[in-house]
Amino acid sequence: MSEKIAVVGAGAFGTALAAVIALTERNAVTLVGRDPELIADLKAERLHDAVLPGIALPESLAFSAEPDAIGDADIVLFAMPSQAQADAARQYRPYLGSSAIVVTCAKGIERATGNLLTDMLEREIPGHAVAALSGPGFAADIAKGLPTAMAIAAADMDVAERLAHAISGRTFRLYASSDRVGVQLGGALKNVLAIACGIVEGAGIGDSARAALIARGLAEMSRFVVAKGGQADTVRGLSGLGDLVLTATSHQSRNLRFGIALGRGETVDPAHGELVEGAFAAAVASRLAQSLAVSMPITDAVSAIIDGKLGIAEAIDQLMTRPITTE
Ligand SMILES: NC(=O)C1=CN([C@@H]2O[C@H](COP(=O)(O)OP(=O)(O)OC[C@H]3O[C@@H](n4cnc5c(N)ncnc54)[C@H](OP(=O)(O)O)[C@@H]3O)[C@@H](O)[C@H]2O)C=CC1
Numbered sequence: 301m302s303e304k305i306a307v308v309g310a311g312a313f314g315t316a317l318a319a320v321i322a323l324t325e326r327n328a329v330t331l332v333g334r335d336p337e338l339i340a341d342l343k344a345e346r347l348h349d350a351v352l353p354g355i356a357l358p359e360s361l362a363f364s365a366e367p368d369a370i371g372d373a374d375i376v377l378f379a380m381p382s383q384a385q386a387d388a389a390r391q392y393r394p395y396l397g398s399s400a401i402v403v404t405c406a407k408g409i410e411r412a413t414g415n416l417l418t419d420m421l422e423r424e425i426p427g428h429a430v431a432a433l434s435g436p437g438f439a440a441d442i443a444k445g446l447p448t449a450m451a452i453a454a455a456d457m458d459v460a461e462r463l464a465h466a467i468s469g470r471t472f473r474l475y476a477s478s479d480r481v482g483v484q485l486g487g488a489l490k491n492v493l494a495i496a497c498g499i500v501e502g503a504g505i506g507d508s509a510r511a512a513l514i515a516r517g518l519a520e521m522s523r524f525v526v527a528k529g530g531q532a533d534t535v536r537g538l539s540g541l542g543d544l545v546l547t548a549t550s551h552q553s554r555n556l557r558f559g560i561a562l563g564r565g566e567t568v569d570p571a572h573g574e575l576v577e578g579a580f581a582a583a584v585a586s587r588l589a590q591s592l593a594v595s596m597p598i599t600d601a602v603s604a605i606i607d608g609k610l611g612i613a614e615a616i617d618q619l620m621t622r623p624i625t626t627e
């Protein structure tokens with residue numbers, strides 16, 4: 301079945317997704333950006349060197365800077381940062397076709413409300429099916445056509461399966477899920493844990509400590525997902541374990557690099573410069589965990605370090621001197 305697909309947000313991930321979906325050739329794909337000059341350049345050059353240097357974009361991919369370009373899309377992917385998704389929803393809502401499925405591709409939690417992005421989208425765009433795409437895959441790898449697999453979750457499994465079939469291609473494979481909570485929280489929380497792993501690397505604390513953070517981080521992610529109504533199995537899948545392993549170990553990860561800078565004692569402001577989703581998710585996840593009485597010591601420590609309330613040595617000491625318990 302061929303679908304009309306619009307990807308909104310012409311950054312690294314939006315451009316990579318639009319490119320890889322356009323390569324399937326059965327779909328008509330449009331990348332919609334808000335900067336007319338950038339969109340004109342992309343159309344002319346078929347390159348987005350600022351975010352995907354040297355990667356040619358397919359001839360079959362269409363571009364538009366007009367919000368009404370999403371009007372006839374069956375599927376609309378929102379690929380802007382998590383804290384910009386509510387604004388974008390309000391901006392694009394008037395142009396959505398009445399049966400369009402909306403997919404959030406961001407990895408985060410709405411800071412102001414603590415809502416999952418799918419809950420926020422249901423609030424801002426009522427009456428549309430809302431799904432979430434998350435999992436391990438750097439934009440550059442996806443756009444280069446390297447093999448990548450992610451999860452796509454919708455409340456209705458039929459919708460998730462339709463999306464998985466529509467979007468998957470020879471190099472980009474989606475697994476359908478009905479666990480929107482687990483898939484989204486996996487993506488949001490792995491960023492926080494990647495910052496923790498970066499801190500360990502930057503401060504020279506050792507690879508053994510990184511492995512401990514990955515395993516214990518996964519345990520706290522599981523507790524949180526289950527408390528929020530998601531499934532522990534999802535956490536062991538692509539969007540939890542898969543993405544955590546990727547971003548906790550690859551220097552391609554902005555969250556890991558941010559953590560490394562913190563670990564080296566550098567001053568970095570996450571509100572400026574490249575996007576570091578985990579720096580926004582840490583505080584809101586820590587706050588939500590407290591309200592749910594879920595223990596998330598690593599997330600709490602990352603949040604406190606970013607806020608300048610805790611030193612790295614102190615954080616390690618706190619984590620290592622917690623009461624001895626079972627695994
Ligand atoms: N990069 C990656 O490898 C991956 C990223 N993701 C997730 O995708 C999301 C986006 O990340 P990424 O693409 O890397 O970020 P980028 O910083 O590369 O791009 C963000 C894009 O969003 C656009 N944007 C910002 N606000 C709005 C808005 N209100 N309306 C429309 N467009 C807007 C920006 O436009 P402008 O330039 O005009 O500001 C920019 O083009 C994040 O949540 C990230 O975690 C997920 C998997 C992989």
Ligand SMILES: O=C(CO)COP(=O)(O)O
Nearest residue numbers: 435436437438553554555
């Ligand atoms: O989520 C990602 C890959 O799956 C991208 O990670 P960063 O945002 O840390 O670069």
